Every structure is written in C-alpha cells, then in structure tokens.
Amino acid sequence: MDITFTGRGVQVTDEIRGLAEQKLARLGRIEPRATRLDVEVINEHHPTLDGFKRVEASLRIPRKTFRAHAEADDVPTAIDRVRAKLERQLRDHHGKKKTAHTRGALGYAQAAAPEIDAE
Numbered sequence: 001m002d003i004t005f006t007g008r009g010v011q012v013t014d015e016i017r018g019l020a021e022q023k024l025a026r027l028g029r030i031e032p033r034a035t036r037l038d039v040e041v042i043n044e045h046h047p048t049l050d051g052f053k054r055v056e057a058s059l060r061i062p063r064k065t066f067r068a069h070a071e072a073d074d075v076p077t078a079i080d081r082v083r084a085k086l087e088r089q090l091r092d093h094h095g096k097k098k099t100a101h102t103r104g105a106l107g108y109a110q111a112a113a114p115e116i117d118a119e
Helices: 014-030 076-111
Strands: 002-008 036-043 053-061 066-072
Touching: 002 066, 014 036, 014 076, 036 076, 053 076, 066 076
Parallel strands: 002 036
Antiparallel strands: 036 053, 053 066
C-alpha cells in the first residue's frame, strides 16, 4: 500500500510521517487489497492561538474509495481519529459485501432450480 502525505500550512516532518505510517498500517492488514492511502495534514486557522490540526485521508481499493477527516489540537490525535473512522468503514464494507454476496447467490440458486411436477 502506497502512502502519500501532503501538508497545507504545516510541514509534514519525518516524525509525523513515521507515526502516521505506524498507525495507518493496520488498515492495510484489515483490507489487503488497499492500493493507496492519501493523507493530508491541514493547519486550520480557527480563533485559537495555534489553531486546529485537520487530517483528511482517502483509502483506495479497487472499485471503492473510503474517505475520513478529523480535527484535533495535535496531529497524532487527529490521525488516531481518522484511523478509527476508516477502520469502521472498512469493517462495515466487509459485512455488507458478505451479506450481499450470500443473499445474491441464494436468490440465484432458488430462481434457477427447475420445478418438478408430481403427477
């Protein structure tokens, strides 16, 4: 899984990069088909002195893209929140995928079964 980092109004340091790779690597284990993860760190200019740090992430798998964002006072907390949101989305997607696949296969088997007339 390729991870790309972008910073808007904030410098993405090696410390932030390493921390994010460590925390977000878990998503690759949950969804092994993940091809790319884009992480954007943004310095929001709210009325507070230092402002909020906003992290936006998009995880791409074939035919599907998961997106999440979170705000916090510091970048590691925002990364944790984004990871939790993406993880929940992936788990929900796995549940829907299995249910729809099973339901479709059973519906097809029932519809394709030939009817036998007992005379």
